[in-house]
Structures are given as C-alpha cells and as structure tokens.
Amino acid sequence: MTDSAVLTTFEEHRSTLFGIAYRMLSSVADAEDIVQDAWLKWSALDVDRITQPRAYLARTVTNLSLNKLQSATAQRESYVGPWLPEPLVTAPDAPVAADAGDVVEQAESVSLAMLVVLETLSPLERAVFLLKEVFGFSFAEIGGMLDRSEAAVRQVGSRARSHVQARRPRYDAPAETRRAATEEFLAACLGGDMNRMMELLAPDVTVWSDGGGKIRAALRPLHGPDNVVRWTLGVLARYLPGQLGVHPVNVNGKFGVLITADGVADDVLTAELDENGLISEVRLIRNPDKLRHVTVPEAPTGE
Incomplete structure (x- = not known):
C-alpha cells in the first residue's frame, strides 16, 4: 500500500x-x-x-x-x-468537523450529561x-x-x-424548548431579574461549576433555586456592564452558550430541563484550561 x-x-x-x-x-x-x-x-x-x-x-x-x-x-x-468534561464547542448551524467525532449522529452519547455518567x-x-x-x-x-x-x-x-x-438523564427536552429556556434564563441573569430566574428553575435544580481552582467557581454543587440565583448574581456582579458577550453554540451536539469576557472565552454553559420545561440541571465550565481550544464566534449578542 x-x-x-x-x-x-x-x-x-x-x-x-x-x-x-x-x-x-x-x-x-x-x-x-x-x-x-x-x-x-x-x-x-x-x-x-x-x-x-x-x-x-x-x-x-x-x-x-x-x-x-x-x-x-x-x-x-x-x-x-466539581469536575466536568472538556466541552466540544461548535457553531450552532455549522456541520461538525470530521475530527470532532460523530456528534450529530450520536449527540446523546457525547452530551455532557452522558459523559458525566460514563465517568462513573x-x-x-x-x-x-x-x-x-x-x-x-x-x-x-x-x-x-x-x-x-x-x-x-x-x-x-x-x-x-x-x-x-x-x-442517564430522565428527560431529553426538544432542541427548541431547551434553547428558549436557556436563553430566557441567561437574559434574566444578565438583567438581574431575580424573580424571573426563580420562575425558570425547577425546585430540585442543581448547578455544577468547574473552575479547577483557577477561576471563581462553587466548590460544591449548588442545590435549589435560591442558592443558584444568589450565587449566579454574585458571580455576575464581578463584571462591568457590557463586559460579557453571549454566543449561542452547540456544546457536545446540543444547544449551549459560550460566554465571553472582553472577547475571551470565559464560560461554557449547558442546561437540562424537566418534563415541565423548567431548568433542572446546569453545567458551567469555567476552567480556562478546558476552554483553550474554543473558538469565539465573530458576532455575539450582548456585547
């Protein structure tokens, strides 16, 4: 040959x-x-x-x-x-590159939620x-x-x-429902609307934030809407108005959000919904070592 x-x-x-x-x-x-x-x-x-x-x-x-x-x-x-997988981030409407695995065909098997299960x-x-x-x-x-x-x-x-x-996750929300709920929650976060944030969260919501000890993140999973909202607003208060950008992306084959600070990748976020359309799980990857390969889209919203 x-x-x-x-x-x-x-x-x-x-x-x-x-x-x-x-x-x-x-x-x-x-x-x-x-x-x-x-x-x-x-x-x-x-x-x-x-x-x-x-x-x-x-x-x-x-x-x-x-x-x-x-x-x-x-x-x-x-x-x-908390440890979370290194995210596989692609543009929301772009085809998955050949070296990015068969994410489109096997999205569920490569989702962050499933990778966390595989870790066990x-x-x-x-x-x-x-x-x-x-x-x-x-x-x-x-x-x-x-x-x-x-x-x-x-x-x-x-x-x-x-x-x-x-x-494995009990319920897999339709793509558009997941996107709408995630975007509405982020808008409420960035707008400081505590009441709307609370309304969008399931009573048993859990948030995992992975900073790896290199950036501010909760050292334990956060449980319940009150804890989640207060921690989220506390983190956002550290940024200046207009400093953050929000980019819709695919994260491991499902809708997610890339958040930038001064144009640099700062967070990758994915959310899972329950049967009532409320956010039941949030995974927030902040460790900069896990975001080094992430390409920031050219046209964010919110900057």
Missing part, C-alpha cells in the same frame, strides 16, 4: 477514532493526542497485512486511552471542586460500553481488542449498560 493510501485509510476512520478517545477521556486535547499517537503507530505498520483497519485502529485508540486514563484518574482525585464507570466498563453501544462492535470483536473472552466482555457490557440506564 502506498503512503497516500495508508493516510487515506486512516483518514476514513479518524472521526470514529476521535469519537472513541473523546468519550473515553472527556478531553478534546487528549483525544487529539491519542489520535496522533495512533497515526504514528499505523504509519509504521505493514498495513497490507491488516484485514480490518477500523477494528485494528479502534483497538489501538482504546488501549491508548485506557493507558491515559490511569494518570487522568489520579489527577481528578485531587481536582479542586470503570475504565474497562466504559470501553466495552462505548465500543458496543455507540460504535457497534460485536462482543467477539471487543474481546479481541481488549484481550478478554467474549463471555467476559459480554458480562462487563451488561453491567455497564444497566449502570448507564439507571443514571
């Missing part, structure tokens, strides 16, 4: 490889590094001898990700405050669940990738699926 054919074959599977690595590691930067490492391994092989490139490359990326998770897990144990699985459970439920590999193929018997990975997969089903 020529060098160009080797590259072409790899590029055909790049989206899948990024998708596996990102869901395993919840980090755009780490996933990109894993894909690059997989390319270096692939380019050094006699690939004419490989009959199933997709499975071979998936095995490579999965095992590289499992190795990476060992150090990532240790880092998260000492993380300051063991690394092996996460690998088996993703390879089977998201990427469609058989248990026999997964056993070969992970050097385990088909029966063993089938058992792991069943346990992981039950765990995810018990913890």
